[in-house]
Amino acid sequence: MVYNGTNRKRLAENTRQKIYDSAMHLFSTKSFNKVSVDSIVEMAGVSKGSFYVHFPSKSALVNALISDQVQSADTDYTLFLESFSDDAPAEDLLLALIGKIADVVVDKIGYDKMKTVYKAQIADDVDTQTVTNYNRAIYKLFSDILERGIKRGELNSSLPLELLTRHLMMAIRGITYEWCIRSPEFNYKEEALQYFKLLIEGLRNPSLSSNRQM
Amino acid sequence: MVYNGTNRKRLAENTRQKIYDSAMHLFSTKSFNKVSVDSIVEMAGVSKGSFYVHFPSKSALVNALISDQVQSADTDYTLFLESFSDDAPAEDLLLALIGKIADVVVDKIGYDKMKTVYKAQIADDVDTQTVTNYNRAIYKLFSDILERGIKRGELNSSLPLELLTRHLMMAIRGITYEWCIRSPEFNYKEEALQYFKLLIEGLRNPSLSSNRQM
Amino acid sequence: MVYNGTNRKRLAENTRQKIYDSAMHLFSTKSFNKVSVDSIVEMAGVSKGSFYVHFPSKSALVNALISDQVQSADTDYTLFLESFSDDAPAEDLLLALIGKIADVVVDKIGYDKMKTVYKAQIADDVDTQTVTNYNRAIYKLFSDILERGIKRGELNSSLPLELLTRHLMMAIRGITYEWCIRSPEFNYKEEALQYFKLLIEGLRNPSLSSNRQM
Amino acid sequence: MVYNGTNRKRLAENTRQKIYDSAMHLFSTKSFNKVSVDSIVEMAGVSKGSFYVHFPSKSALVNALISDQVQSADTDYTLFLESFSDDAPAEDLLLALIGKIADVVVDKIGYDKMKTVYKAQIADDVDTQTVTNYNRAIYKLFSDILERGIKRGELNSSLPLELLTRHLMMAIRGITYEWCIRSPEFNYKEEALQYFKLLIEGLRNPSLSSNRQM
DNA sequence: CATGAATGAGCCTTCATTCAT
DNA sequence: TATGAATGAAGGCTCATTCAT
Numbered sequence: 001m002v003y004n005g006t007n008r009k010r011l012a013e014n015t016r017q018k019i020y021d022s023a024m025h026l027f028s029t030k031s032f033n034k035v036s037v038d039s040i041v042e043m044a045g046v047s048k049g050s051f052y053v054h055f056p057s058k059s060a061l062v063n064a065l066i067s068d069q070v071q072s073a074d075t076d077y078t079l080f081l082e083s084f085s086d087d088a089p090a091e092d093l094l095l096a097l098i099g100k101i102a103d104v105v106v107d108k109i110g111y112d113k114m115k116t117v118y119k120a121q122i123a124d125d126v127d128t129q130t131v132t133n134y135n136r137a138i139y140k141l142f143s144d145i146l147e148r149g150i151k152r153g154e155l156n157s158s159l160p161l162e163l164l165t166r167h168l169m170m171a172i173r174g175i176t177y178e179w180c181i182r183s184p185e186f187n188y189k190e191e192a193l194q195y196f197k198l199l200i201e202g203l204r205n206p207s208l209s210s211n212r213q214m
Numbered sequence: 215m216v217y218n219g220t221n222r223k224r225l226a227e228n229t230r231q232k233i234y235d236s237a238m239h240l241f242s243t244k245s246f247n248k249v250s251v252d253s254i255v256e257m258a259g260v261s262k263g264s265f266y267v268h269f270p271s272k273s274a275l276v277n278a279l280i281s282d283q284v285q286s287a288d289t290d291y292t293l294f295l296e297s298f299s300d301d302a303p304a305e306d307l308l309l310a311l312i313g314k315i316a317d318v319v320v321d322k323i324g325y326d327k328m329k330t331v332y333k334a335q336i337a338d339d340v341d342t343q344t345v346t347n348y349n350r351a352i353y354k355l356f357s358d359i360l361e362r363g364i365k366r367g368e369l370n371s372s373l374p375l376e377l378l379t380r381h382l383m384m385a386i387r388g389i390t391y392e393w394c395i396r397s398p399e400f401n402y403k404e405e406a407l408q409y410f411k412l413l414i415e416g417l418r419n420p421s422l423s424s425n426r427q428m
Numbered sequence: 429m430v431y432n433g434t435n436r437k438r439l440a441e442n443t444r445q446k447i448y449d450s451a452m453h454l455f456s457t458k459s460f461n462k463v464s465v466d467s468i469v470e471m472a473g474v475s476k477g478s479f480y481v482h483f484p485s486k487s488a489l490v491n492a493l494i495s496d497q498v499q500s501a502d503t504d505y506t507l508f509l510e511s512f513s514d515d516a517p518a519e520d521l522l523l524a525l526i527g528k529i530a531d532v533v534v535d536k537i538g539y540d541k542m543k544t545v546y547k548a549q550i551a552d553d554v555d556t557q558t559v560t561n562y563n564r565a566i567y568k569l570f571s572d573i574l575e576r577g578i579k580r581g582e583l584n585s586s587l588p589l590e591l592l593t594r595h596l597m598m599a600i601r602g603i604t605y606e607w608c609i610r611s612p613e614f615n616y617k618e619e620a621l622q623y624f625k626l627l628i629e630g631l632r633n634p635s636l637s638s639n640r641q642m
Numbered sequence: 643m644v645y646n647g648t649n650r651k652r653l654a655e656n657t658r659q660k661i662y663d664s665a666m667h668l669f670s671t672k673s674f675n676k677v678s679v680d681s682i683v684e685m686a687g688v689s690k691g692s693f694y695v696h697f698p699s700k701s702a703l704v705n706a707l708i709s710d711q712v713q714s715a716d717t718d719y720t721l722f723l724e725s726f727s728d729d730a731p732a733e734d735l736l737l738a739l740i741g742k743i744a745d746v747v748v749d750k751i752g753y754d755k756m757k758t759v760y761k762a763q764i765a766d767d768v769d770t771q772t773v774t775n776y777n778r779a780i781y782k783l784f785s786d787i788l789e790r791g792i793k794r795g796e797l798n799s800s801l802p803l804e805l806l807t808r809h810l811m812m813a814i815r816g817i818t819y820e821w822c823i824r825s826p827e828f829n830y831k832e833e834a835l836q837y838f839k840l841l842i843e844g845l846r847n848p849s850l851s852s853n854r855q856m
Numbered sequence: 857c858a859t860g861a862a863t864g865a866g867c868c869t870t871c872a873t874t875c876a877t
Numbered sequence: 878t879a880t881g882a883a884t885g886a887a888g889g890c891t892c893a894t895t896c897a898t
Contacts (some may be wrong), residue, residue, distance in 0.1 A: 015882075015883080033867095036867060038867075046883080048868095049883060049886095050882075050884075052868095052869070057869080119337050122332055157412075159412075171388060173391060174389065178384045181336055194377065199412060202416035250891080250893080263860065266893095266895080267859095272892095272893070440879095461675070464871060465871075465872060466871075475881055476882095477881060479873095480872095480874080481880095547765050550760055550823055587840075595840060602820070605760075606815060608764050610774065630842070631840065650897085679888075680889090689863045694889095699890080
């Protein structure tokens with residue numbers, strides 16, 4: 001009130017950013033437990049105390065990191081799909097989206113960071129709600145494509161839309177996990193596209209067999 | 215002190231077994247990093263030194279554990295399939311196998327142990343070659359079913375048999391990973407069966423579209 | 429910016445009071461080391477910097493807190509005794525005062541705050557001169573009662589008045605310490621009254637033995 | 643079994659002792675929170691890991707320290723009293739015991755260590771059961787003296803024996819606390835003896851007034 | 857083979873205080 | 878006066894592995 005805190009705020013934001021960036025860098029290489037707060041602040045060139053001024057805990061920082069990453073990716077996907085015409089066949093959209101996801105995961109996020117997330121997710125190191133939350137934008141994207149495809153008769157399935165959506169996301173996570181444990185011999189994009197073609201076939205031709213009992 | 219080789223061997227084997235069993239028990243509840251060598255030897259009632267007599271490292275022990283578990287599971291699957299007639303439709307066999315896998319994973323191995331494996335796999339805590347190895351019996355099982363199905367025209371795919379097999383295994387791993395991060399709200403068997411019906415559809419009806427470009 | 433000394437003073441006093449009150453509240457629950465400056469300013473809704481504007485250190489604040497508490501208690505005791513007639517027997521006055529002290533300690537000050545004081549006192553966390561100072565009003569109160577009692581022959585002792593006074597205060601502190609480490613199974617008032625009856629007996633009947641050597 | 647572990651055990655005991663002694667030394671000077679595990683192991687010349695081989699925690703070590711100290715003191719008191727004839731007057735025994743306690747507390751245990759205990763006790767830093775436990779040998783000693791004194795008519799009191807015993811111990815603790823916060827101007831032995839003479843008077847002459855209400 | 861003491865690096869978090877604005 | 882970012886030392890505890898006996 002008495003003074004203009006803009007400079008102070010800038011300074012603070014700068015410090016926070018340095019910590020954030022250093023962490024991002026380190027987590028791109030090593031997993032949650034292998035990256036110490038010490039190493040983060042050292043790289044950031046700030047004091048350890050500063051870390052806890054800006055982030056309540058190491059977990060919280062990683063949360064923020066992952067959350068931002070997820071949002072950024074989802075924004076990418078959304079913008080990407082907006083460039084397509086609404087009449088585009090569902091199948092095309094699905095494959096295009098998968099391709100885009102592959103690009104983002106492989107090139108933008110990268111192997112190590114992705115692995116860190118998948119590890120953290122299963123290790124309960126941090127709260128990865130943001131990643132698995134069914135309300136993530138990406139679920140909506142898949143859901144919309146599927147819905148339109150079904151409405152237009154391009155796709156067919158006796159299963160509820162919501163279940164199909166979850167299945168597709170599960171497929172992506174499965175591919176990503178496989179990539180994480182098989183890299184570098186595993187070509188993410190190629191495998192993802194082939195795999196999804198298979199799935200799309202299944203969606204397109206709901207033979208009577210779906211009523212059979214196992 | 216008279217040396218009796220036989221007794222000694224028996225003793226050694228006994229010690230090793232106690233360690234092994236205790237570890238198995240502990241890893242069924244907690245993850246690799248949460249189970250300490252101390253806790254293992256305490257439960258086994260042997261000394262810490264003994265541990266390193268029988269296992270070169272904690273990782274090595276977990277290796278053995280996982281390897282055995284994999285072999286045991288694969289044996290289960292193999293025996294299970296042998297009870298089916300060779301003429302059984304590929305689709306039926308696939309679904310039956312998936313159901314069996316679900317049963318083994320959920321009931322025999324169990325959530326915590328499975329999670330330990332999946333975590334260890336992605337965390338590079340241990341060498342999980344045995345799990346991901348393409349020579350695992352289970353790959354052969356899937357491959358055989360697919361091969362027969364294709365030969366008999368029940369299934370169709372322009373994709374190489376080996377790729378399809380890998381895809382199915384990747385699907386299973388994806389489901390399992392999803393289970394690991396979503397339990398208990400995720401019903402493994404149900405989701406697995408529904409998901410595989412989708413995949414089988416895709417395998418059965420290779421529409422022309424599979425030649426389209428994305 | 430027009431400088432208005434009055435407003436500024438009011439503001440300052442207000443800020444100081446908020447810090448003071450919050451601290452009082454927190455120290456009523458947790459001990460010196462468990463209450464952080466952070467928690468105080470957070471509860472007070474002021475900045476950390478403000479804290480150090482009004483109090484040179486955490487210790488100084490606690491000093492003020494304790495000092496005020498002591499003064500307040502002593503005022504209570506003084507007023508309480510003023511309501512008694514001067515001719516009241518010394519024994520009655522002593523027991524009445526002890527009862528009053530028990531009430532104030534237990535009900536007005538309360539267990540946690542009292543414990544904080546006793547802890548701080550022995551831990552040298554803060555300067556607790558005000559509590560132990562022989563010039564505290566309460567010493568004078570006890571001294572007066574004793575003096576009158578001795579003068580009127582109700583009490584007898586070869587020991588100097590000043591020593592007796594110190595002994596009584598030491599007794600109270602002893603009871604309070606015992607209460608601090610035995611609560612809640614220790615009934616302060618009951619034990620205090622019984623204990624003082626014993627002491628008063630000793631004061632009343634100075635047998636020859638007081639000259640004996642141990 | 644195979645080997646004679648005597649040497650090993652000796653070595654271990656030696657290490658434990660070094661830690662124990664260093665801790666004893668440090669706690670004689672500084673309080674629980676001011677003595678770090680680091681400082682203990684440094685003085686002991688052993689590794690930090692060793693500390694936790696021999697003691698589960700810092701608290702546990704202090705527990706052991708205090709417990710030993712208490713036992714040692716109580717043994718001193720017991721042996722001391724055994725040197726007295728059973729016919730010795732209760733009053734003499736009580737004063738003799740107080741004098742002995744004063745000697746042990748002041749000369750054997752010492753101011754700083756005593757303070758550490760009293761601080762730890764009220765700060766809940768460690769479990770000081772052993773100190774306050776009503777089953778401590780010292781309670782029995784006081785109880786026996788009182789009982790005999792009452793039986794022989796030397797002492798008189800309408801209060802239960804157990805309560806009187808607790809009162810005496812509370813008195814000692816009160817004196818000790820006062821000493822802790824007033825040293826060095828407070829002469830423990832002198833004050834203790836004078837104070838107990840007062841108490842003993844109260845015990846000897848239970849005037850009718852003990853039935854009065856306050 | 858069995859034992860278990862010893863190691864020592866490593867980690868997250870807390871906190872009172874300072875000071876530029 | 879008020880602010881709040883920055884500091885950096887301190888501290889308890891875990892754990893896989895080694896090695897002399």
